[in-house]
Structures are given as C-alpha cells and as structure tokens.
Amino acid sequence: MILGIETSCDDTSAALVSRDGEIHSSVVASQGLLHARYGGVVPEVASRRHLEVMGAVIDDALERADAGLDDVRTVAVTARPGLIGALLVGLSTAKALAAARGLPLVPVDHLHGHVVASTLGAGPIEPPYLCLVASGGHTFVARVDDPRRYATLGRTLDDAAGEAFDKGARLLGLPYPGGPEIDRLARAGDPRAFDFPRSLPGDGLDFSFSGLKTALLYRLRDMGEEAAARRADLAASYQRAIVEALAARVGQALDRKGLSRLALGGGVAANGALRARIADLCDEHGVELWIPPAELCTDNAAMIAGAARFLEPIPYPGYLDLDAAARAPVAA
Numbered sequence: 219m220i221l222g223i224e225t226s227c228d229d230t231s232a233a234l235v236s237r238d239g240e241i242h243s244s245v246v247a248s249q250g251l252l253h254a255r256y257g258g259v260v261p262e263v264a265s266r267r268h269l270e271v272m273g274a275v276i277d278d279a280l281e282r283a284d285a286g287l288d289d290v291r292t293v294a295v296t297a298r299p300g301l302i303g304a305l306l307v308g309l310s311t312a313k314a315l316a317a318a319r320g321l322p323l324v325p326v327d328h329l330h331g332h333v334v335a336s337t338l339g340a341g342p343i344e345p346p347y348l349c350l351v352a353s354g355g356h357t358f359v360a361r362v363d364d365p366r367r368y369a370t371l372g373r374t375l376d377d378a379a380g381e382a383f384d385k386g387a388r389l390l391g392l393p394y395p396g397g398p399e400i401d402r403l404a405r406a407g408d409p410r411a412f413d414f415p416r417s418l419p420g421d422g423l424d425f426s427f428s429g430l431k432t433a434l435l436y437r438l439r440d441m442g443e444e445a446a447a448r449r450a451d452l453a454a455s456y457q458r459a460i461v462e463a464l465a466a467r468v469g470q471a472l473d474r475k476g477l478s479r480l481a482l483g484g485g486v487a488a489n490g491a492l493r494a495r496i497a498d499l500c501d502e503h504g505v506e507l508w509i510p511p512a513e514l515c516t517d518n519a520a521m522i523a524g525a526a527r528f529l530e531p532i533p534y535p536g537y538l539d540l541d542a543a544a545r546a547p548v549a550a
C-alpha cells in the first residue's frame with residue numbers, strides 16, 4: 219500500500235491507497251473553523267496545526283485501513299505547490315517515516331493529485347481525457363494523455379474560481395469559506411437577476427475572475443440598503459458568472475481537443491450549479507463525465523497517493539535532501 223500525506227494548505231490529511239487505486243482509508247482533519255475568524259487561511263497558524271495533528275491523522279488512516287506501518291511499501295507526499303511552512307510539515311513527516319523504515323518516497327505535485335483524482339476507486343477514468351480543476355488556490359484546464367503527467371491548456375491569470383466565490387461571499391456578508399455558502403444561498407435566488415461580467419481573456423483557454431468581485435463590489439455600493447433583501451439573487455447571479463466562465467472554457471477545450479472524457483476536480487467541483495451545467499455540456503458534446511465524490515474533490519491525501527502510483531519512487535536515502543516548493547514549475 220501507498221501511504222499518502224498532504225498538508226499543502228489548511229487540511230491535514232493521510233490516506234492508504236493500493237496500487238490498483240482502491241482507497242483503503244482517507245482521513246482529512248480540516249482547519250476550516252480555525253481560520254474562519256480571520257476570513258482566510260493564516261499560513262503560520264496552518265503550519266502549527268499540521269504539526270499538532272499530523273501524527274494522529276496518520277494513525278487514524280492506518281487504523282481505518284486496518285493496517286500497520288508494515289503494510290506500507292511507499293510513502294507519497296505533496297512537495298509543491300502550497301504554503302511553504304505547511305508543505306514542510308508533511309514533507310518532513312514523510313521523510314522521517316520513510317527513512318526510519320528504509321522505504322522509497324514519491325514527491326507529488328498537488329495539482330497532479332487533483333488531475334488524477336478520478337482515476338481512483340471503482341470505474342476510474344482512463345486517458346486520454348480533459349480535466350477542469352477549480353479550487354481555492356488554482357483554476358486550470360489540463361489534458362491528460364498519460365497519467366504520469368498533465369499538460370496545462372489554460373489557467374487563471376488572476377484569482378482562482380474558489381477565491382472568487384470566497385471574496386464574493388465576503389462582500390455579501392457570508393462566512394468563510396464562502397463557496398458552499400453562495401451555493402446554498404443561490405438556490406433561493408434568480409441567476410438572471412443581475413448581469414455580472416464573464417471575462418474570457420485572450421483566444422486561448424485562460425480564465426480571469428478578479429474583475430467579477432469588483433463588479434459585485436460596485437453593484438453592492440449602488441444598491442445600498444436594497445442589497446440585503448436581494449442577497450439570494452446577487453449570490454445566484456454572481457455564481458452564474460463564475461459557472462458560465464468555467465463552462466465556456468471547458469466547452470471550447472472539448473471542441474478544440476476532440477476528447478470524449480472529462481473529469482472535474484478541486485473544491486469548486488462540489489458546486490451544485492457547476493456540476494449541473496457541466497453535465498449538460500457533456501451531454502451536448504457526447505462526452506462522458508467523471509466527478510469524484512466531494513471528499514476527493516477538496517484537498518485530500520488519497521489523490522496524492524493516487525498520483526504516486528504513476529510516478530517513479532526515489533529509493534532511500536536519495537530523498538533526504540528533497541525540498542518543498544511554494545510554486546509549481548511552469549507546466550507545459
């Protein structure tokens with residue numbers, strides 16, 4: 219079995235995954251509430267909490283898989299990108315565990331994990347496929363011809379889609395993280411009540427979401443007192459602008475690349491309106507769609523162990539001087 223460890227942001231996670239992609243356990247200790255009072259993730263607070271709970275999370279993952287460290291053949295860990303202090307807690311833990319047992323280690327790119335999340339479990343997706351990853355830190359469309367790597371076709375030039383949800387929610391007076399809050403509030407609203415800009419920069423497949431929150435800010439200023447009574451309509455219209463921008467690029471990617479399989483990943487893939495819109499789009503294009511269960515969309519260690527299945531492990535002790543990196547190398 220592969221022991222996966224993921225601590226790139228504010229979730230401390232460990233998972234046990236077998237070579238065939240079966241998830242034996244996946245434990246996520248979310249720090250959401252800890253950061254909520256600050257309105258966003260505080261890096262130093264995140265690192266400290268990872269350190270406090272990492273050991274217990276790994277023990278829990280082993281116990282739930284009915285396994286011990288003797289059953290672990292490989293250790294996989296997120297090495298980039300993410301909050302550097304947070305990454306270092308996971309990487310140091312992984313190195314220590316692997317070194318103590320002479321096991322090989324696989325450093326994993328967090329985004330690669332999101333891209334291959336749909337290859338886990340029963341009925342896995344198989345390359346070639348397109349993938350939309352939309353999370354709090356990243357938004358991009360990728361092409362996967364070989365599960366060992368992915369090619370980024372377009373990415374956000376400014377805010378991530380989840381960031382747009384979170385910042386919009388904050389303007390609407392909703393708590394952090396705002397994505398699920400907007401999702402819920404929007405169900406009671408009219409998505410066509412307000413017209414928010416859908417920025418699709420350039421001729422490629424890039425995204426841009428920073429103008430959207432500014433548009434909401436100005437709209438709220440103009441509305442004054444009336445805004446409170448129209449919050450559901452505002453949330454639904456704001457959400458629609460994000461969903462339509464994501465769907466437009468996915469539609470273009472499907473047209474241009476001619477692939478017949480699509481996967482979604484990242485926390486925003488939990489959004490009800492996005493899931494419905496992308497499902498319709500796939501029907502129109504005759505494309506098969508994979509959306510992992512919510513717990514595999516948001517950050518988790520199972521997807522990290524999952525990606526490690528496709529990568530070359532570094533034998534002991536070659537990984538001892540391995541470093542974490544806050545940024546991903548610019549992908550092809």
Ligand code: KG4
Binds near residue numbers: 352397485515517
């Ligand atoms: O993948 P994730 O857990 O962490 C990152 O790697 O960033 O994604 C978290 C993001 C947050 O911005 C959160 O607001 C958003 O995903 N999110 C949602 C929903 N659930 C989570 N956005 C819209 N609708 C949702 N239901």
Ligand code: ZN
Binds near residue numbers: 332353484516517
């Ligand atoms: Zn993520």
